[in-house]
Amino acid sequence: MKLKPHLLGILVILLTALIIFFYFSTRLLNKSTFTLDSKENKFTISLRLKEKQKKDLFEILDQLSIPQNVLNGINFQLDATSSAALVYLTPITADIKINNYSINFNGHISHSPFDQTLSEEFVKAPKSSNLIMFAPNLLDFILNGRTPTTRFGESIIKKTNYPQNLINWFKLNFNDKNGQYLFVFGKNADFALLTKKDNINLYALEDIKVNEQDPSQYKEETRSNINYHLLNIAQSQNESSQTLTFFLNGKWTIFASSREAAFDVSDSLNSESDFIEFPNHNIDTDTQLAVFVLNEDKYPINQNSINFMLGEEFNAQKNNQKIINTIDAIERIQLILKGDKFSGLIKVK
Structure with a gap:
């Protein structure tokens, strides 16, 4: 099966990390073991499947709208930057176990792909989260739709249109490499x-102006003894209001999209029961990346979530409905x- 580069790109962005999600998309196809190797900037996935488990895998592929002929192997090519990144990681090998649509x-x-190792901490994400990352x-x-900072960071999609002086402030204050968490949640993909x-x-947000000739759109608000710093970045009266909000909660400094x-994040961080605990695995000191995608019936991934993870440009891609069908069939x-x-883990509905 020949996998087209633009389709690989769409699958990659789904899990927010160019190379990391590629692992996901290929491992969906594996039964017992797989090997991904490279030669002259071309890549090959070789599969070794246990015959007695093929039926289970066929059912999962059918649920994900993935053709069964992928079991014969995949050959593909990438753009120069992505190719260099993937070559650096190959060969890639994995053992797979399939049980009850998992x-x-x-x-x-x-x-x-990362330079440093970190120690995760337990955090409480909103119950409606569709994506949690560390x-x-x-x-x-x-800011720029880049993959998490690695040796091969490259801009993929444009997520924000923030004014340059605000971007400069972010880079000065939030450009930390000691471990960050991202929550994407709710119907609006906040x-x-x-x-x-x-x-x-x-x-210092009070000094940031969207237009130099206009007064600052900064204000403060107190709720449940927490001081919130609000900055409206709408660049004209005709543009929808977008109020970025910043606050402190214990040891965390938080930047929220609205x-x-x-308020939702603050409530979950201070809740005793109404939250998702992340990570849900044993914590140690050598974690470099953790990704948790949720698509449960009560809080499904919707078009806003897809636009955030894949970029609005995704709607212009061919065969995007097939990718959406695959996303819909995945629970976690x-x-x-x-x-x-x-x-x-990949769990299919």
């Missing part, structure tokens, strides 16, 4: 970025990267 995998890459730095993913950097002067999103995806080892 795919568990454990694998190995030749080199880690990585050394996730600011570029929010998001929040959590960082432990403790010397951020949120009051006032309501900030987990991925943990620790050094040159990765593990995870």
